Amino acid sequence: MTSPVLAAPRVVREPARDEDSGAWSAGFSVTITGDEPVFAGHYPDFPIFPGVCVMECVRRAAEAVMPPGAEGARLAAVESCRFLTAVHPGDELGIELSWSPRGEDWRCAARVETERGRAASIRLRYRREDPA
Amino acid sequence: MITTEGVRAALPHRYPMLLVDRVTELGPDAIRAIKAVTVNEPWYARLGPRATREDLAYPDFLLIESWTQTAGLLAKRLAGDGVEGQVMLFGSMSDVGFHRRVLPGDTVEHHVRLERAVNDTMIFEGGSRVDGEPVLTVGRVTVAFRPGERPGADTPDPHPGVVSRTGGR
Incomplete structure (x- = not known):
């Protein structure tokens, strides 16, 4: 899917499985520059930086580290999303995300921070396509 | 009914982020609006000659943005003159489902209902269709109005025009 955000998430913590919880987690960083086309309007x-573009950064990060077994799943829903502080040109977004199975589906929960604190908390739901 | 000029007058968003073309129905607690998607959307500018159908799908989260801008038009109408000079903040959303893909040539019809209003926070629900088929379902989105000032580079949060620390769970 085409993205309205130019900046690509960089991995800062390699994906790994937490032995206790079974969750698959990773850390990312995204530099939001004034060159992002959305800022014009x-x-x-x-x-x-629009809240939906913060969500887009999370989506791209999430899809870069899909856990074994979730490959090919696609975004089915935003379970929840809360926005806490604004994101501006020049901000560095820190994204911590964690994948976990939810029945037949997968959930990706993410915390997004800037240097001013929590920017957003987001939970995405992914689903495998029926192999029809 | 709100024409395109009316949409531009009511929302601060501009190209490439003004994602409502026209309001087709405006009632006491509900609104319908349309957003036409074309292959000339700026998001497709960087696609190469072999772009796939998946590449040309309209970005999921811009569909949400377009829906929330429609909700914003209803929120402004409901809030009336009392919020002149205040800023509208989207605080949270939940249970937003994606269904079939939206592609160039599609006209998206958004429908938004006020579910309830609590103090200065409004909660909206609804969805979007293309040719009568659901493309988006929205369980709940919260909007609040706050005293506003335009943020300078160093203005502390909360900032105008953005989602706030209020609303939601």
Whole structure:
């Protein structure tokens, strides 16, 4: 899927399985520069990185480290998302994410931070396509 | 009914992030609006000659943005003049489901209902269809109005125009 965000997430903590919880987690960093095309219109005089673009950064990070068994699953839902502080040009997003199975589906839970604290908490739901 | 000029007057968003074309119905607690998707969307500019159908699917989260802008138009109408000078903040969302893909040539019809209002927070629900088929279902999105000032580079949070620390769970 085409992305409205130019910046690509970089892995800062390699994906690994937590032996206790069984969750598959990883850490990412994304540099949000003023070159992002969305800033031209969001908003013309006061650039704020749209909340949906924060979600997009999480999606790209999540899909870069899908756990064994979840390959080929696609985004089915946003279970929940809370936005806490704004993201501006020049911010560095830190993304900590954790994949876990939920029945037939997979959940990816993510915390997004900037240097000013928590920016968002997001839970995405992924589902395998029926092999029809 | 709100025309395109009316949408531009009511929302601060501009190209490439003004994602509502026209409001087709506006009732006391519900709204319908359309967003036409074309292959000329800026998001497709970087695609090469072998772009797949998947590459051309309209970005899922922009579909949510378009829906929430529709909700924002209803929120502004419901809030009336009392919120002049205040900023509208999207705080949270839950149970947002994606269904069939939206592709260039599709006209997305959003429908938004006010589920309830608590103090200065409004909770909306609804969804979006293309040719009558669901493409998006929205369980709940919260919107709040807060005294606003345009943020400078060093303005502390919470910032205007963005999602707040209020609302949601």
